[in-house]
Amino acid sequence: MSIIEDPKIVEITGRTRVLGILAHPTEHVKAPPGINRIAMMRGRDAVMVPLNVAPADLESFVASLRVLKSFDGAIVTVPHKQAIIRLCDEVSPQALAVGAANVLRRKPDGRLIGDQLDGIGFVEGLGDQDIAVSGRSVYLVGAGGAANAIAFALAEAGITRLTLANRTVEKIETLAAKLKGAYPALDVAIGTADPRGHDLVINGTTLGMNATDPLPLDASLLEQGMTVAEVIMEPEITPLLQAARETGCRIHLGRHMLDHQLQLMANFLGL
Ligand SMILES: NC(=O)c1ccc[n+]([C@@H]2O[C@H](COP(=O)([O-])OP(=O)(O)OC[C@H]3O[C@@H](n4cnc5c(N)ncnc54)[C@H](OP(=O)(O)O)[C@@H]3O)[C@@H](O)[C@H]2O)c1
Incomplete structure (x- = not known):
């Protein structure tokens, strides 16, 4: 079978939705293979990639996500879970109570919504x-x-x-x-x-x-x-x-x- 016909290959096109895992460092993160498998099983044209961002750059990076139209959201993990709260446009009551968010969703208008699913x-x-x-x-x-x-x-x-x-x-x-x-x-x-x-x-x-x-x-x-x-x-x-x-x-x-x-x-x- 040619590599282009292999159903196991995820084909990234200009329509693919981008998801991230926001961490620093990212080498230890476990979620992307699982999320990418779920996307494939659900027939969704989306891919999760690591986003290694140092704490000092978090604010400017998150601001850029608001204008990134191909981006749908991210998992947020160590060390950004607490800091991300004040950078979101809206956070769930659970995330507010805990003082940390571990997921971020970008709405079509660019607003960023944080939630806590741990x-x-x-x-x-x-x-x-x-x-x-x-x-x-x-x-x-x-x-x-x-x-x-x-x-x-x-x-x-x-x-x-x-x-x-x-x-x-x-x-x-x-x-x-x-x-x-x-x-x-x-x-x-x-x-x-x-x-x-x-x-x-x-x-x-x-x-x-x-x-x-x-x-x-x-x-x-x-x-x-x-x-x-x-x-x-x-x-x-x-x-x-x-x-x-x-x-x-x-x-x-x-x-x-x-x-x-x-x-x-x-x-x-x-x-
Ligand atoms: N299974 C999952 O799906 C999942 C999801 C999320 C997190 N986790 C895991 O949960 C763990 C905690 O994550 P987190 O985000 O809560 O980390 P965190 O916010 O950095 O909290 C670390 C906790 O560990 C304590 N600690 C660290 N070093 C210590 C030491 N030498 N002696 C005594 N206590 C120490 C800290 O105590 P102090 O308050 O005294 O510093 C604090 O209570 C990590 O291993 C993470 O990988 C797993």
């Missing part, structure tokens, strides 16, 4: 694995973009108790105050590295990506019957998940969050 992706990933959320108690370590989004999505999904822990305590105090304001019935507490007494234990930090990282919580206190979930995708089995498995906990991988987010992001980007 948390809902995580909660849908749990649901897909039949891990119940409503009525459960949750221990969440982390206070960055991912942890904030997960906390709000879990509150929205009906958890009853949430214990927050993080290296920088001021950040979880801020998060706890925001959650209490938005969900007055939710029992929110500031915790330590001790995850005992919860149904679901979640690592929402970056700890576990590198082999030399300390554990994000005291894994010797994990209990059988708990579900231990990760946001980290690589390695698939982090030292925390390994410890949880050895204790007899159920484990939940970081890739489930991404799998669900990809569909949500594809929908948001108009694929």
